[in-house]
Amino acid sequence: MAKLRERLAEGVPLVAVSFGDEDAGRDAALVRDLRVDVAELRVDWYASTDPGHALRQVRPFAGAATLATVRSKDEGGYWAGDEPSRLRLYAALVPEVDAVDVELASTEIRAGVVAAARAHGTLVILSHHDFTTTPSPARLDALAEEGFAAGADLVKVSTMAHGPDDLRTLTEFTLRHQHRGVIAIAMGAEGAASRLMLPVLGSRITYSAIGGRPAPGQLPFEETVRLLELFSPRFARRRSGGSGESGD
Template sequence: MATQTLRERLSGGAPLVAVSFGDDDPAGDAARARELGVDLAELRIDWNRSVEPADVLAAIAPFRAAGLRILATIRSKAEGGRWPGDETARRRLFEAILPAVDAVDVELSSTEILPGVVAAARAADRLVVVSYHDFDKTPDEDFLRGTVEAARAAGADLVKISTMAHGPEDLRRLAALLLRYDSMVVIGMGAEGAATRVFFPVLGSRITYAADGERPSAPGQLPFSETARLLATFSPGYATARGAGA
C-alpha cells in the first residue's frame, strides 16, 4: 500500500512507474498491482466494456481499496484511445470519477472539455495531466515548446508529451524539451524510444509507463518488473522510494 499521496510522491522528486488497466478483472488487476508494487495505476476508462458512471466507479473501487494511486484516463480516439461517446458524456464522466481518483489525464487537443475538466479537478483538489501524443513522428522543437506552453496555460499540473521516436535526433529533441521545463512527462515511443522509458525519469520525467506483464499498451513499453529494476539501478531516488514503499 502506498504511504504517500500522489502529490506527496511527486513533490519528493522520485519518478513513478505507471501500469495501465482496463476493466476486465479490476479486483485481480488491483491485487496484482499491489503485489508488484506498482507506483501508479493508470485506469484506461476508454478501454472499459461499460462507461456508465456507476460501472466505472465500481471498477475503480478495488484499486482504491488496495491503496493504489490512481490516474484516470479517458483517451480520445484522435490520440489513440477508444472513447465511444461524445464530448459532453466524456466531461461528465471525468467529473463523476474525480472524487475516486488522484489525477486525470486529458488531451490538450480536447478543447471542448479541457477547461471544464481542469476546473472540476481544481474544485476536487485533484491533479491534472494535460497530454499530447503523436504516434507517427516527433514534431520539431518549436511545435513541442508551443505545445508545452499551451498545456501549462491550460492549467496542467503535469504536461505529458509522448511521440514516436525514429532515431537519435528525435531523442535529443525530446531530451532538450525535458530539460527545458519542469513538471514534465516525456516519452519516446517505439523501439528507438525504449531507452527514454528508463533514462528520461533519471533526467526528471515524472512518470514512465510500463507494461502489465508482456502486454504493452503503447509501442516500446517494457514490462513493469524490468522497468522498476532498471530505474532502481540508475535512480537512487527511485530505489529509496521503492524500498520505503512510498
C-alpha cells in the first residue's frame, strides 16, 4: 500500500482525521466522500484491541491513505495492555495500512515496529507528545535526530503552546528539518494557528476532526480544508483536481 507515500512525495500539505471503531463502514465512506487525505485509525480507541477485531475495522478503509496508531497512555492514548501485546497488534496492522505511528519513548517495542514496517514497505512515524510545554530548540532537534536514527520516515512532535514564543520555536524547528520529513503541531488554544501555518511551511501532515474526540486546539476538517485552500495555492489546486506542483 503506497497511497500515503505517493501523497507525501507531492510535497503538498495533507489533512488527517482520526477515527475509532464506532462505525468503520460509515467512516470509510466519509473519508472517500470528503476526500480526507489521511485516515488515522486510532486502534487504541477501539472497543477491543484483539487483532482480529482491529483488522475488521481497518479493512473498510482499503484504497484510502491510512495511518494506524496504538497510542500509549503515557502520551495521551488509551492503550491498556502490555508492550508485547501492542507489538503483536502493530505487526498485524502493518500489512494493512500505509503507515504506523509509535512513540519515540516506546523503546521496548520501537525497533520491532520499525522492523515489521520495513518488511512490508510501510511508513513509520516516530512521535513525541508533550502536554505541558514546548521543549527547547535543542531538545526538539535531539528528538528529530533520535527518530531518524531509529528508522523513522517522519518524526512527529506535538507540544503544548503557551504563547507566540512556542509557535516560533516550532516554526523554526519545522524550517530546520522540513527537508527530512517532520510533522510539527502546537496543541492548545494558543497553538491552533500551527495547524495551518506549519503545514504551509513544510510540516507534512496536519490533524483535524470530524466529530469524535478533537485534540486541544484541533480544528474541524471542513474549516481546516477551507483555510488551507486560502493559504496554500498548491493545496487548493490539489483539492480542485489540478496539479500539486509548485509555481505559486
